[in-house]
Amino acid sequence: MINNYKLIYKKQHYGLVGKHSAVKVCHWTKSELTGKASCYKNTFYGINSSQCIQMTPALNSCTENCEFCWRFQGFDSMHIGDEDDPEFILEESIKAHLKLISGFKGNPNVSSEAWEKAMHPKHMAISLTGEPTLYTRLGELIAAATKMGISTFLVTNGTLPMVLEKLDPLPTQLYVTVAGPTKEIFNRVLNPAIGNAWENFNKTLELLPSLDTRKVIRHTLVKDVNMPYYDEYEKLDRKADPDFIESKGYVHVGQSIDRLTADNMPSHEMVLEFSNEMARRLGYTPYADRRESRVAMIAKDPSKARIDFDSVLKKAMEKIS
Numbered sequence: 001m002i003n004n005y006k007l008i009y010k011k012q013h014y015g016l017v018g019k020h021s022a023v024k025v026c027h028w029t030k031s032e033l034t035g036k037a038s039c040y041k042n043t044f045y046g047i048n049s050s051q052c053i054q055m056t057p058a059l060n061s062c063t064e065n066c067e068f069c070w071r072f073q074g075f076d077s078m079h080i081g082d083e084d085d086p087e088f089i090l091e092e093s094i095k096a097h098l099k100l101i102s103g104f105k106g107n108p109n110v111s112s113e114a115w116e117k118a119m120h121p122k123h124m125a126i127s128l129t130g131e132p133t134l135y136t137r138l139g140e141l142i143a144a145a146t147k148m149g150i151s152t153f154l155v156t157n158g159t160l161p162m163v164l165e166k167l168d169p170l171p172t173q174l175y176v177t178v179a180g181p182t183k184e185i186f187n188r189v190l191n192p193a194i195g196n197a198w199e200n201f202n203k204t205l206e207l208l209p210s211l212d213t214r215k216v217i218r219h220t221l222v223k224d225v226n227m228p229y230y231d232e233y234e235k236l237d238r239k240a241d242p243d244f245i246e247s248k249g250y251v252h253v254g255q256s257i258d259r260l261t262a263d264n265m266p267s268h269e270m271v272l273e274f275s276n277e278m279a280r281r282l283g284y285t286p287y288a289d290r291r292e293s294r295v296a297m298i299a300k301d302p303s304k305a306r307i308d309f310d311s312v313l314k315k316a317m318e319k320i321s
């Protein structure tokens with residue numbers, strides 16, 4: 001990794017892991033730990049934010065350079081040359097996460113129960129930055145987490161369908177970001193760094209119905225840029241036939257402030273209007289929304305939204321062994 005990048009990541013409180021992975025403690029992990037609110041994935045699916053590790057195995061590698069991305073885009077290659085072992089990445093990610101939250105021990109707002117819980121992570125969001133499907137041993141990383149009783153939420157931009165097709169085991173929940181309603185907007189807003197990105201992305205959507213796991217389409221909505229385009233998004237969502245659809249408004253923070261303006265943030269009402277219209281068109285049910293995160297979720301079957309993690313992980317374990 002380029003040394004300058006290392007300095008930036010350290011300054012931004014990333015915990016660097018091995019040669020190409022990293023963790024970063026998210027706002028909601030700290031919030032729940034101190035007895036305050038949990039993230040919207042707690043509201044939608046039952047994630048315990050204080051037990052969640054946010055990580056990436058592809059810190060410096062992505063197939064896109066999205067305009068709305070708030071992370072530092074230190075992408076210097078599309079291949080992870082010298083790959084670390086998945087068990088090493090998992091163990092060191094847990095250690096780095098626990099080290100990053102160690103400062104909360106003794107904080108008067110952190111109860112001993114909350115601290116004890118946080119010492120035993122149960123969820124891993126493989127989503128921090130970069131495109132995780134570029135790590136060729138991603139399936140083994142998911143398997144290692146499953147064996148430790150850690151659920152996995154994987155977020156992909158969908159440009160590598162050939163990886164998803166063979167991914168074994170699949171994560172507990174698979175997210176595909178759908179933020180380009182047409183080829184022109186896709187290429188302009190997501191800035192793919194590989195050829196045929198739109199075609200590959202569409203192949204991923206076509207593949208989704210055949211993947212035996214919980215699937216979520218994530219619409220990242222940027223006002224005056226990629227919304228509403230109802231007809232176009234409807235076509236893409238029908239192809240993917242996901243279990244859940246999250247619509248999330250762009251937030252004007254981090255690195256994205258160089259590329260977009262505060263006016264590009266849709267209000268929560270605009271996000272809700274979009275989400276409800278998609279629900280109406282697709283026959284989904286509006287499930288919940290969180291105003292402070294400008295996010296709304298609609299479900300094909302709302303009774304399946306909350307995850308029974310113990311039984312889902314038990315099933316996943318049986319498939320592995």
Ligand code: SF4
Nearest residue numbers: 026039049052054125
């Ligand atoms: S699921 Fe995402 S937002 Fe929620 S606690 Fe984990 S990393 Fe944070």
